[in-house]
């Protein structure tokens with residue numbers, strides 16, 4: 054079974070305008086209320102690609118209820134822990150430019166952290182845990198390490214798509230797979246990544262530290278895959294970009310859904326990149342048929358060191 058865990062979910066209030074004027078009254082006609090947060094996006098895309106999964110994490114208040122209901126309507130199993138706080142609403146303004154306003158994550162009390170650990174103790178050998186989205190600094194780093202240790206003891210594949218100080222610590226715990234974008238990869242090494250060669254160089258460093266598989270997403274330029282014995286470059290399909298929110302989450306979901314079925318890395322990586330682009334080309338997250346329509350347009354190249 055695949056589990057996702059979103060510590061900081063959101064409702065993504067997404068609106069499209071022909072132009073957006075800061076400091077003025079802007080009236081908008083096209084609005085969407087999507088459940089968001091990276092792990093939740095991964096759960097939704099996995100389900101659309103045919104993978105049953107369970108969404109874990111923390112939600113609260115009327116926004117939390119909305120998220121639970123939305124996911125249940127999509128037949129995604131949820132086992133959220135209730136917070137006393139209202140889950141945040143993130144604002145995504147799509148005009149000539151994309152502007153985002155992400156609220157702070159919730160305060161998670163000690164007993165709520167323990168509740169999550171108890172749930173994780175029931176995971177089985179061979180399960181996957183995708184820990185995705187921002188990890189609040191109000192939770193001690195030791196908690197995230199406890200999650201990583203538990204997964205290692207239970208034989209669970211841990212996948213990370215996060216950022217910040219907790220990510221810096223968690224990469225040392227030898228996760229199975231991580232998916233930074235080029236900025237997140239740069240932040241890990243206190244540098245700026247400005248070329249594919251630099252992305253490969255730093256991904257290799259992470260591999261040497263014990264991260265088994267690294268996907269560096271490069272937006273419209275595609276992505277890089279690095280493991281012990283493989284370096285692949287994928288060029289993304291070209292198309293009209295509508296909404297890139299969740300593109301990275303979709304790349305990760307596409308990769309996991311294919312890999313978990315026993316398909317090899319090149320097939321899984323190609324499927325992942327097609328999923329990321331399929332999401333970038335529409336308002337909501339991609340569906341299976343959108344991904345399959347793009348697969349043949351993903352150009353894969355093996356890179357020799």
Ligand SMILES: Nc1ncnc2c1ncn2[C@@H]1O[C@H](COP(=O)(O)OP(=O)(O)O)[C@@H](O)[C@H]1O
Pocket residue numbers: 233234235270271272273274275276289290291292294297298299300301302304325326327328329330333
């Ligand atoms: N402009 C774009 N054109 C085509 N594909 C895109 C575009 N932006 C993102 N994608 C697809 O989505 C994937 C993830 O995008 P990226 O923006 O790097 O992730 P994140 O959302 O994590 O920052 C890319 O590898 C690519 O497949």
Ligand SMILES: O=P(O)(O)OC[C@H]1O[C@](O)(COP(=O)(O)O)[C@@H](O)[C@@H]1O
Pocket residue numbers: 061063064065088089090091092094143155186187297298299300301302303
């Ligand atoms: O936890 P963070 O870093 O604030 O990000 C949350 C936001 O990221 C998203 O999960 C989208 O992520 P990506 O665009 O990076 O794929 C949104 O749904 C959500 O609003």
